Each structure stands twice: as C-alpha cells, then as structure tokens.
Amino acid sequence: EPEVTQTPSHQVTQMGQEVILRCVPISNHLYFYWYRQILGQKVEFLVSFYNNEISEKSEIFDDQFSVERPDGSNFTLKIRSTKLEDSAMYFCASSETSQTNEQFFGPGTRLTVL
C-alpha cells in the first residue's frame, strides 16, 4: 500500500542552524502539506502546496520557513535559522486533490533544537 515517508525520523540541531526535513508523498498525489505538533499541544497546519507553489499558509509559516518540490518525488520543509520554539514533531501529508478530503500522513520527524 502506498504511503508517505519522512526522513529523518529524528533531527537534533543547534539554535540558529538551518534544517531541511524531507518527505516523499504518495506518487499520484497533487497536494502536499506540512503540519507540526509541539509537545503536548495541537497538531497545527503550516502550509499547503500545489502546482509548485504555496496555496495556503498559516501565521506560523513566516520567512524562516520555505517549502520546495525539488524533483518529482521529494517535498521539503526548510527552516533557515532554527529557534528553540521550533522543536516539535513535523508531519508531512499528501492528497490526490483538495476535494477528496483524505490527507495521508507520514510518520513525522521529531526536530529538537538545542
């Protein structure tokens, strides 16, 4: 069964460093998403991406964040200069269309900023 994969499963970085979180969405899906969950808090929407551009983003998704689909399979989230409060679990998701309602999620990357 096709699934969304994410790498790495755990990333530890120093404050101020750049990190890139990687995701491989399901191959025939057209919409891609990033969510995050700070420990003990809600899963929060960050950004959605369609047709090689951002279609929606939240207030959290400021200039420190960027997304890219560098090739036909990967979808990445970059944080340019990490802050302590960026420590969270980051989930990637994909869906065939925005109208099908079901988003398929990856297992998440736990980011720890020291």
Add this chain to the structure above:
Amino acid sequence: GNSVTQMEGPVTLSEEAFLTINCTYTATGYPSLFWYVQYPGEGLQLLLKATKADDKGSNKGFEATYRKETTSFHLEKGSVQVSDSAVYFCALKDGNEKLTFGTGTRLTIIP
C-alpha cells in the same frame, strides 16, 4: 476561527470496556469532521469521517455521529481491544485545504 476541543488524556481502559472520546468543534461554515489515529511509530491514519450533519462515520468498530446541534463528533467503540491503544485526533476541514486538529487523546487498553 475554527477550533477543535477534545477530551484530555490519557485514557486507560480495560479490554472490552466501552470507549467514548469527546470532541466538540467551532467552525464558521459547515465542516467535514474526522477522527485520525496514530499508532506508535506511525503516521496519522484516517479512522473515520462524516461530511454533513447527522452522518455517522464508522470503521473497525468505531463510530462517530456528526451532531450539528451540539457541534460534537464524539468517538465511541463498544468493546475495545489492546490493539486499539493509540493516540486519537479529532479534526475538521472547512472548505479550504487545511485540517484543524484537536490536541489528541492517548488511549491505553490493558488486558
């Protein structure tokens, strides 16, 4: 804006007990409602959904009914199993692409 409030966890039950995890929502429109489940080490998986008022979503013995009058979508199961131990997330989608989630409820079933 939209929001989802769900029962605080953790919840611990004995096998074969009845389960209810409460979920209420606030939305400006007429959202679709979802329950996602996360098993240890895995991603969020869609458990069930309902797209309009009075719809009942069901899967793997779990049920939830979309109640517009009480803005609720409570998750129920008549007889839980150890394999149901997971984190359960209530969520809504209101016309746009993003899902709005609750905080998640960790469920542990003991034999």
